Amino acid sequence: MHRVIFTILFCFLFVYAQDKRQLTTPEETIALLTEIKTEAITIGKGSKEIHSFIDPYCSMSQMYIKHLFKNQKRMEEKYTIHLYFYELKRKKSRLMIENIYDAENQIFMIKQVMVEKQKIDIEEIGDLDIDEKIAKIAVRAEKIGVYKRPFIITNGKAK
């Protein structure tokens, strides 16, 4: 009996694991990212383009951003990094994302929130443009199959 349960469990895990993958081809991914590039917060002016889907409250995304700022000079010279805020539902970060998009100095705020982990008073923004921006990103993210944060894409391929 336990063998049957184990096999079913294994198959379930396998199918589940298979789901966790990029859903679009590199070419399709690049096309989708081009559509939302203007909505991204961009760091650096380097020759190589990097697209990253992050959540401000996700510890892994925070680790990623921390490294980005730690090696900021090198990263800015070499890469153009587009940051897309895409909420992890369990983190309930929607309001923070809205506040970051609304901030006068977005990069400074990202640093405060994600690197320095400062407690920032956040408020309801109620800006339709921001809502539209977040939605636009979310639609493309779902199409691409962004299943984790940070979701880093280079040359249309994610890891």
Add this chain to the structure above:
Amino acid sequence: MMADFTQWVQRRRIILLISSLFLTFILAFSLRSYYIGDHDTHWIKGSKEYVKLQNMQQNEVFVKKVIFPVSLEDLTRDEFEELENIYSYLNNKEEIFKINSLFTYAFPVKFVDEDSSFTQMVTLSDSQEQDRYSFFKKNIQKFKQFNNSEKERICFYLLSKEKNHIEKIPTNLPYHITNPKKKKNEIEEIKLLLGLGITLFVILLLAFKNFSAPLTAIIFVAVTMVWTTVLFGWIMGGATPHISILILSFCVSLIDYIYIYYNWYISHKYYDKSEVLVKTIDRTFVPILLTTLINSIGFALLLFSDSYMLQSLSIMVIIASFIGLILNFTLLPAMLSFFTINSPSLLSEKISGFLTRKIRYYNPTVVKLFFAVIAIFGIYVIANLYQSSYYVKTAQSSRLIKVLVNQSELTATSLQEIENLLKTIEPSDDVVKVDSVYHAVKAFHKAQSNTPFILENIDVDHYSFMFDLSGGIDKYIEEGKLIVDIHSKNLESKKRILNKLRKSTIPVVVKDMDSLLQSAKLDTIKVMIILILFMIAVVSIIVMLLTKKTAYLVITLIVNVIPLVLFFTLVYFLSLPITPEIFISMIIAIAIANDATIHFIYYHHRFCGSFTATGRTGIYELFTFVGSPLLLGNIILAFVFLLLVFTHIPSITAIGLFSAILVLLSILTDIFIMPILFLKLIAKK
């Protein structure tokens, strides 16, 4: 003509002596030290691998290994923290530009938080973990290249552009640093020169029971060595010769000195005092001129070699031979003209009598048996030489090979180049671990993905970005080029890996000094084998031209080959590794043996040709005028070579020991075999 020349020298003996000594005194001040210690650079200069490195505008790296006798598996928290303190101490040392240790080794760690994950390269030194010891314990398998499980020790590799960097570490933990700095070379050299002088003085005094011998010998040797070294420095742009080269040049001139002095000394018994010097010069000039020519022509072959070590060996021997020739017939007669021997008494006369009896009544069966044994040994040696691999040991003898790839960034091309390099050396039991950016990418891929690592399929930009996030690929770059660290199983494995790398067509360059040195030494072996054969060929040609008799040619070949066969049999019998030092010793021995051969053959051809096989006088004279001085000279040289053992530098010690054995084997062959061959092949029936 010889009489006129000798009289000319005698008339100007004071001016010759004073000017020679004055010039030597002046030149001695321009001499630098470091004949003993500074020999690694001599070996690598001009070598194939070193030239490749220089063409890339790269410098050699000196790697020192610090060994802590603690086990990686059983490392306690206290020991770990102490190692961490040592790492911090070493990291702050200006002379060390890089440390390869368990604290600097980067490996990928995948951090997971529910449906989020992030993989990054971490090292123990920059890890954000609160408890680094626990983190180390958790990832202990990653650090196995810094541990020698059999010997239970942890190693730090310290990289520097200076040869003699770190010597001491302030710690209570026991440690050992490989290749420690030698004591001041000057002290070693003074000891060696003092030993050389005392050996010469004592043996010559005992042999001749007369102060003229040690006095003239020490003046002659000092003048020859100073002139030779200074002239070498002028030609080679201020360089100093390697100690073995210096000793070889000393040997070349000393043998001829003893030959002349002995002849002068013994001539007092047979000739009038006024004739002694003329007779001596007449008897010795031609063979010494011939030996000078043979050594010069033979060693000139090395001028075509790429190796600086072999080129300097060549130049030094040529200079020493010619300076020796000039001084032997100017300064030496000038000095000797001040002395007179009233009653020459030599132990050698008794020895000559004893040897003559032995040779006259030699047992043909024993001789045949001896040649049969030599023939068997010869076959054994040739078979072994054909199969054997050469072995190179250095003072450092590190198992690490640092290889440079001509790429400076993490790209598909650079990864492909490293993959090609790995295909050349792997799969192999010789390789314990390889560390490079390729391996880091592979490990990162494994941490991130379940798919197999296929270079063509991976997105290099992704890894480049991720590595830049973790601080870049500086860990894998030295002087702007990507580095591959190959940890070999043992020194034999290292040699095999180096051979594979050198034979491959991949554009890789060896970077660490120890491996460069081993490669350079391996390169010189082939050239040295050619030189040994060439020297035998040259002496054979000269003998043929001089005597126009095939029998002399056969004798020359036999007496040159026998010591080599016996020596190699001994080497194989004792399972000694075939090293470049063995070949250097053989070159030294061949040069000396050629001197002896020429002296014997010249004398026999000129003076003993008419003696019959049963006649006593010919062989007795041969022993008295040639055999004895050569025996004495070779005994002195054997002592001089044995002095090199006290330098405590493995390669020089080996050269000293092997040369001493070879010189003795050579003179024994000359004394016991050559006269028998003269009687058998040349003497009238």
